[in-house]
Amino acid sequence: xxxxxxxxxxxxxxxLAAAQRAPIRVPDNQARGTTxxxxxxxxxxxxxxxxxxxxxxxxxxxAKTINSIPHWSGKFSYAGKVYPYxxxxxxxxxxxxxxxxxxxxxxxxxxxxxxxxxxxxxVLDPASKITLLKNSPIWAQHDWGFGPAQxxxxxxxxxxxxxxxxxxxxxxxxxxxxxxxxxxxSNSIVYQTSTGYVGIIELNFLFNLxxxxxxxxxxxxxKIALMYSLDVxxxxxxxxxxxxxxxxxxxxxxxxxxxxxxxxxAWSSWIDPGYFGGANTRDILGITHEIAEIAHDPFLxxxxxxxxxxxxxxxxxxxxxxxxxxxxIQGQDGHATLVNGYTYHPANVAMLPWFARSAARTITQSYSxxxxxxLTSSSKPxx
Numbered sequence: 001x002x003x004x005x006x007x008x009x010x011x012x013x014x015x016l017a018a019a020q021r022a023p024i025r026v027p028d029n030q031a032r033g034t035t036x037x038x039x040x041x042x043x044x045x046x047x048x049x050x051x052x053x054x055x056x057x058x059x060x061x062x063a064k065t066i067n068s069i070p071h072w073s074g075k076f077s078y079a080g081k082v083y084p085y086x087x088x089x090x091x092x093x094x095x096x097x098x099x100x101x102x103x104x105x106x107x108x109x110x111x112x113x114x115x116x117x118x119x120x121x122x123v124l125d126p127a128s129k130i131t132l133l134k135n136s137p138i139w140a141q142h143d144w145g146f147g148p149a150q151x152x153x154x155x156x157x158x159x160x161x162x163x164x165x166x167x168x169x170x171x172x173x174x175x176x177x178x179x180x181x182x183x184x185x186s187n188s189i190v191y192q193t194s195t196g197y198v199g200i201i202e203l204n205f206l207f208n209l210x211x212x213x214x215x216x217x218x219x220x221x222x223k224i225a226l227m228y229s230l231d232v233x234x235x236x237x238x239x240x241x242x243x244x245x246x247x248x249x250x251x252x253x254x255x256x257x258x259x260x261x262x263x264x265x266a267w268s269s270w271i272d273p274g275y276f277g278g279a280n281t282r283d284i285l286g287i288t289h290e291i292a293e294i295a296h297d298p299f300l301x302x303x304x305x306x307x308x309x310x311x312x313x314x315x316x317x318x319x320x321x322x323x324x325x326x327x328x329i330q331g332q333d334g335h336a337t338l339v340n341g342y343t344y345h346p347a348n349v350a351m352l353p354w355f356a357r358s359a360a361r362t363i364t365q366s367y368s369x370x371x372x373x374x375l376t377s378s379s380k381p382x383x
Contacts, residue, residue: 020116021185023192029277033333034242035289035323036234038207038249039300045252045260049086049299057084068221068250068262070099071298076356078305083356085302085320088295089156089168096166102223105133105173106213108267110199110232114185117197122190124199126230127178129270133228135340136284138291139172142339144370146363151288151346152295154370158363159296159351168295173226176217181209189235195274199232203244206234210267211251219263221253224294226287227267231275245269245276246286248293250300264298266290280334280345289323289333289347296322296352304355307379316382325350326374335370346370354378 039046048064055062056073072091075084089099109125116122126133134140141148149157149167156168189200214225234244246268253261268286276282296302302320309315311328326348327333334345353360354367357378367375 019185020114023115023117023122023190023197026191026193026275028193028195028274031233031276032242033233033245033271033276033281033286033327035246035248035286035293035327036203036207036244037293037300037321038211038247039251040211041250041252041260041262042255045255045262046301048260049262049301050084053084053086053301056086058082063258065259066262066299067259069101069224069264069298070222076352076358078357081305083302083304085297085352086299087156087302088152088298090166092156092160092162092166096162096164098165098167098169100169100171102171102220103173104214104219104223104225105130105175106217106219106225106227107175107178108227108229108232109178109180110201110229111180111182112185112188112190112199113182115188115190122197122199124197124230124232125178126228126270129228129230130175132342133270133284133287134173135342136344137337137339137346138284138288139170140339142337145372151370152291155292155349155351156295158366158369159353161361161363163363170224170291176219179213179217191275193274196272197231198275200235200243201232203234203236206244206267207247210247210265211249214263214265215251215253221261221263225263225265226291227265228287229267229269231272232269233275243276245271245281246290248290250298262299264294266294278331278333280331280336282334282345285334285345285347289327289349292347292349293321293323296320296349304379305357306382307355308382310375313380313383320352320355322349322351323347325354325379326368329374332371332374337370348374350375350379 051062053073057075248266366372
């Protein structure tokens with residue numbers, strides 16, 4: 001096995017040089033945050049992901065198996081139609097055991113070569129947040145009202161009303177060497193708020209990085225790859241007013257006629273106050289949003305009856321993405337949670353009964369987690 005150096009330099013740089021400049025001063029708390037999802041699976045292999053879920057849920061056969069993190073498939077019915085889905089762990093009804101998902105954490109140190117402060121490039125390095133991250137409810141136990149559990153474990157236990165031996169646990173992360181990413185101003189902007197610096201990266205540039213990096217670093221597809229940065233956000237540089245603070249997706253590792261190997265990954269930044277509006281848009285909001293969506297939809301393949309977003313009767317979707325449902329509810333995206341002496345803000349998300357339009361037969365008798373009052377009824381059909 002090839003050993004990685006203590007500090008790897010990955011030079012993802014633009015080909016066009018740009019003049020040196022100073023960070024751009026902006027007002028505090030003016031930005032609007034969002035998240036994304038993406039895959040580079042071929043259409044054939046994406047179909048195989050759907051087929052595996054269909055086979056498990058509908059007692060048919062699938063031509064391909066999916067090699068990846070531990071997962072299972074189930075189904076729900078609404079208005080005479082069956083909706084198969086795939087989730088992380090084991091089946092909470094037929095196989096309610098404890099599953100540990102191996103996890104790799106990849107810190108990303110961004111160097112904005114063309115933006116200078118006191119003659120030196122602006123550097124955004126998450127090293128100072130790694131201990132806080134490891135002590136957070138992502139990996140630390142917290143009592144969510146029905147016993148101590150990690151964030152993802154509690155979400156899945158609540159969603160399926162499991163108080164027995166069923167668990168879906170994130171393994172303590174293996175932290176890889178920090179990856180240094182150099183970015184030119186042709187692919188970036190650096191802003192300055194009253195509290196510090198914020199790096200904005202062109203979205204395609206950022207996605208190409210996070211979609212390929214786990215495989216380049218040799219992360220096994222049996223592990224979730226979590227990439228982490230500090231106050232770095234994506235933006236398409238045209239046609240959008242939102243800034244991306246998190247992304248989850250999957251990458252194709254290999255494919256044969258009988259199997260497809262898929263790497264599941266997520267990226268997010270630690271969010272310092274000062275740039276995004278909303279007191280709860282901070283710290284681990286982005287990464288917990290993505291972890292929750294991986295848990296409920298690891299292969300971006302789960303669908304639900306068309307639903308309205310709770311914050312917009314004119315916006316409609318069919319994807320079973322639990323964090324997107326709540327991220328637009330003003331001031332309610334994060335849930336203040338005291339763990340190990342620090343107040344974190346994990347993401348509030350929807351649970352499966354909200355999408356299935358069934359009774360909230362969860363442990364908390366709620367449609368949302370960790371907040372039990374954010375979603376008080378199931379989803380509404382599209383208008």
